[in-house]
Structures are given as C-alpha cells and as structure tokens.
Amino acid sequence: MRREELHVAIEARWPTLPVASTRQLVEAGIDDRLLTGAVRKGVLFRLRRGAYVRNSHWSQLKPWERDDLRIQAHYESTGGTCRYSHVSAARLHACSVWNCGPQFHVTTGYSNSRTSTGPDVKTHLFERAREKALTEEGWIFVRLEWPHLASPADVNWRVLAATARARIQNRPRSA
Template sequence: MANNNKTGLPPMMDLWRTSELHELGFNDRRIAALVQVGDLVRLRRGCYIRGSTWAAQKPWVRSRQLIAAHAHGTLTTSTGGLVYSHTSAARLHGLFLWDVDDRVHITTDSSASRSSHGHDAVAHGRALETNEIMLINGMPCTSLERTVADCCLLLNYKQSLVLMDHALRKGADAYKLQLMCESLAGRNGVLALRRALENADARSESPGETLTRELLQRLRIDLPELQVEVSSPEGSHRLDFAWRDKKVALEFDGKVKYFDYAPTSEVIFKERQREKALMAQGWKFIRIKWQHLFREQEFKSTVLGVLRSTS
C-alpha cells in the first residue's frame, strides 16, 4: 500500500465492504483495530466508513449514509430485486422526517426472509409498477408520491404532516396522492395519510414550523398566515407566521434555521435588527423553540396573551 496516511486507507474512498478492505491488505484484526480507535466505523455487517467522514456528517446525512452502506454492502444495483422505500426512500428524496428511526426499508416482490436482506433492514413485500420506481444516486427507490403514501401508512399524524408539507413543497402531485388515498381506503394508517393531505401546507419550511401550525390548530387558536412578507426601514422581511390585523408575528427559532444557512452570530444579529425595526412599527413578536411545542398549556397561554393584548 503506497499511502502516506497513518491508517493506510485509500484517500479517495470513504466506504468499503469487508472484502474490499481484505483486497487492500487489511486483515480482520487490523480492521478491528481501526474500528477500536475510530479510524473506521462499522455501519452494518460487512460495510465500513472512514471515521473522520462519519464524525463530520450531520444526523440526516448519516441516515442517508446508512442506506448507501446497505446498497454498497449488498451490491444493490438498478437491476436488482429490491427497491428502497418508505422512510429510506424519503431520505433519498431529501424529505423532512421527524422522530423516525434509521432502519433501512426495502420493498421487494420476492418472499425472501427479512434476514436475507440484513438484520438492519425492514422488508416489505409488494410488486411495484414501473412508474413507481426511480433512481437516486444510483440507488433504486420508490417515486415521490409512492414514498409519501407508504410513509404515512407507517407514521403517526404529526410525522405524516411534517413529511407531507415538505413533499408538496418539493413538487409532489396532490392529485396523485388523493387517488392513492382513495385506493387505500380501509388500510391501517390511511387516516394519517388522508388527514395529512387535507391539512398540509407547502409553504412550511421546516418540521418546527409544521408542528407549530399543527399545535395552533389543535389548540383552536385562529391560524395565522404563513411566510408573510413585510417591510421596514431595514428592508423587506419574511415572517414565519403572522396575524396581520393584530401585527403579531410568531417565529420558530430552530437550530436548523441558524446553523445550516449562515454563521450563527450573523443570522441572529440580522434577525434581531429586523425584529427591532418591525417593533418600532408596532409589531409584537412571539419566539418559540422546540421545547415550547411540548409545553402545550404554556404555549397556549403565551400566544393567547399576546393576541389579546392587541385587542
């Protein structure tokens, strides 16, 4: 091995099957030692990823990496007999998932046992139509609409709504989903699918915003508008939620909002400058974080208190 790095792992690769590591000259003892010190991470039986790559990945990237590891470890190809489906397909499509585990879901028309696909895989038996299968990053998975329908049959209503909001935002065909609802009448889980489709809003930009809207609706609080454009001397601004007539804005402060798009300090500074400018025009702000969504009475008292103060 003509590598100058301390591990001896090829610099241009990140994912290996055990057989590939053997071919590179690593025996089982050496592989185990690399895992012990964190230079390799075992993603599933027979498949490893470079430790530094795994450590640098965000949770949702790791979830997709586990699917790639399954495909790599089982030599999955577009002509193979399995298709990634349900929440695994949702991850390949880049859809938001909330509070969902990392198990790999596959759909196959064969009757092979679950263990034949790996103990980390959940196998579903069903023949898929040609138009229900597509390739993403070389991996076969269910189409966007088929994925949404399958997921909602497994998930609870809140999880389904988070998924549905994002799917519609990414271009899922609501009419096709409605037809699927009708064809699935009587199936377990179809209620969550139907309710999510009825209450979905493609303007929602994050799981936190979706769950905020769901909570407002469930608490019977008059629903605000979403993604409201307003202006101030600081420029044009977009509010997560707003009751225009009362000049009350509700903003969801989630970590994703801050850490994914710009340096934290810069984003927070701009948010506060915008807020001050709008407050000078008579706007009131309600800022909530994830924990507030699970303190329902406190949330209700806070929102209603601000809304009533403007009457």
C-alpha cells in the same frame, strides 16, 4: 499497531466513497488484521456487517447524514443486490427528503422473516399478484429497473414493445 499508525495506514488506502465494503477495503490493501485493529482502536466505525466508515468522517455528520450513510452501507454490504424503494431509493440517488428517519425500505419478491434483516430495514413484498390480476384485465406493464435507465435505447425498446402488445390486444376481432 498504535492508533496513529492505524489512522495513517487507513487514510492512505481508503477508497473514494465515505462508506466502503469489506471487499472494497481488501482491494485497497486493507487486510483483515488492519481492519480489525482500526475498528478496535476507533479509527473505523462499523456501520453494519461488511460496511465501514472512517470515524473522523462519521463523528462530523448530522443525524440525517448518518442515516444516509447507513443506507449506503446496506447497499455496499449486500453488493447492491437489493431493490430499494420509497424514500430509500431517493436517498441512494442523493435526492433530498425530509423527516424519513433511520429506517430504510427494501422490496423483495419473497416473504422473509423479520429476524433475517436488521431492525433498520423495512421489507416490502413485491406485489406480483396485483400485477398479474391487472394483466388479466388487459393492462400492459413496462417493467423498468435501475440498470435499464442507463440505456435510453433499452427504455425506448421496452416502451415500444409494450405499445405494440397493446395494439395487438386491442385490435377488433373479425367475426
């Protein structure tokens, strides 16, 4: 297929967001053959394994805008299964941050090797040991994750449950 034909085919089927995963492209009718041809002919730019952007869009972006798309590409290529932290979480939520560079931060509950992630990923170990030590000292935690924030009732329930636990723990014990 010629470049112009690939360009027309991709533009007609491209999903609404600038970055699309392989799964999203297949759902939009862009099969492996069309995808491979579009990357080879420069119609699409592969941001990372499983995530693509239209080259016409990519070429117009400033360096910091490209960094934001790289984080979005990581999110799309992993199916949103990672826990993003630091400025990376803010960037995913379209908050303005300054001077943060191309690297992004992911927090995991396990220690992984440096070779299992790309050079642009900074992995942080989720500190359950510290949380456990503070719990043993009597601190109460309310663990909230992004899906919980979509439901104000869920957030309210979690805060009320933590408050109730604190009241029970702090009751004076009868002699």
